[in-house]
Amino acid sequence: MATPRAYVPRAVPRIHFPQPRMFSTTPAALHEGIQRPKPGEGIKIHFKDSNGNLIKTVEANEGDDILSIAHEYDIDLEGACEGSIACSTCHVILDEDTFFQLEEPGDDENDMLDLAFGLTDTSRLGCQVKVSRDFDGISVQLPSATRNMYVDGAKPGH
Numbered sequence: 286m287a288t289p290r291a292y293v294p295r296a297v298p299r300i301h302f303p304q305p306r307m308f309s310t311t312p313a314a315l316h317e318g319i320q321r322p323k324p325g326e327g328i329k330i331h332f333k334d335s336n337g338n339l340i341k342t343v344e345a346n347e348g349d350d351i352l353s354i355a356h357e358y359d360i361d362l363e364g365a366c367e368g369s370i371a372c373s374t375c376h377v378i379l380d381e382d383t384f385f386q387l388e389e390p391g392d393d394e395n396d397m398l399d400l401a402f403g404l405t406d407t408s409r410l411g412c413q414v415k416v417s418r419d420f421d422g423i424s425v426q427l428p429s430a431t432r433n434m435y436v437d438g439a440k441p442g443h
Contacts, residue, residue, distance in 0.1 A: 319353045322346050328421045332360050335403070335429035347418055351377055351411035351425055363431055368412035370394055373401035375411035378426040384409070386419060403428035 321327070327344025332355065334340055343358045352375040355362035363374035370393040379387075384407040390398065394413050401408060411425070 319349045319357050328416050331424045333424055333426045345416050347416060349416050351414045362411055370397055373397045374431045376401035376408055376428055377411045378405050379407045379409055380424055381407055383423045402430045
């Protein structure tokens with residue numbers, strides 16, 4: 286007969302629980318629009334309809350883009366992709382002097398301009414045109430129509 290062994294407790298394996306996960310959040314970026322300059326201190330921009338009739342004259346700050354300016358002043362320029370160069374709904378027509386002051390459009394902008402309704406030699410996407418002091422008094426003409434991505438008639442606002 287075998288002699289009983291003394292009971293020797295075995296080490297109980299410890300279950301390793303990882304550190305609790307810490308989640309953090311980053312505040313969402315808010316599209317708050319632009320800051321309007323004090324009257325008389327901004328760069329004047331004349332928005333015109335497709336027939337050349339004045340819609341509204343507004344003032345903007347240096348560095349603002351045409352699309353944001355239009356939204357700030359409730360001018361009917363859509364910008365369905367919100368400036369991500371994924372549509373042509375912010376297509377604008379510039380005068381020649383202004384057009385030739387700008388840098389050449391990039392490949393993405395050219396690709397979207399190919400889809401724009403009423404394309405001209407001086408067409409640009411409004412989201413890509415940054416205003417400079419040299420632009421004081423420019424005219425920005427809106428085309429007669431856009432290839433609208435919205436089917437419900439929704440229009441972005443600021």
